[in-house]
Amino acid sequence: MSYVDGFVLAVPTANREKFKQHAEEAAVVFKECGAQRVIECWGDDVPEGKVTSFPMAVKCKPDETVVFSWILWPSREVRDAGMKKMMEDPRLQPDQNPMPFDGQRLIFGGFNILVDV
Structure with a gap:
């Protein structure tokens, strides 16, 4: 079964x-x-909530935009092996490809697909 980050x-x-x-x-x-796929979505209609919201979750500042992304993997096993390789890849090291955002406010997680219609 596919896996999503x-x-x-x-x-x-x-x-x-x-x-x-x-x-x-x-x-x-x-x-x-x-x-299998890498999707990056630039926020367009991302309202501020009263209790919780995407902007609140990442402490979005007025001069920032919320980005919602996901990566589709064929399985958790492929994802685990791929993430290990990715973390070691010199092209993604901060000195080679610095993140143009505050990584401390990045929220992430791995998910099993429950419904795919």
């Missing part, structure tokens, strides 16, 4: 193109490591 983060709006380039370069590595 999901991510929510806040990116400085001025860094949109830097983020896109960073994501495209990282996607090449993820695909080489076994990912």
Whole structure:
């Protein structure tokens, strides 16, 4: 069964193109490591909540945009092996491909697919 890694983060709006380039370069590595798809979505209609919301979850500042992303893997096993390879890949090291956002406010997790229609 397929496996999904999901991510929510806040990116400085001025860094949109830097983020896109960073994501495209990282996607090449993820695909080489076994990912089937890498999806990066730039927030367009992401309301602030009263109790909880995407902006609140990542402490989004007024000059930032929420990004919602996911990576589709063929299985958890492929994901685990792929993430290990990805973390060791020199193309994704901070000195080679610095993150154009605050990684401390990145939310991520791995998910089993429950419904896929």
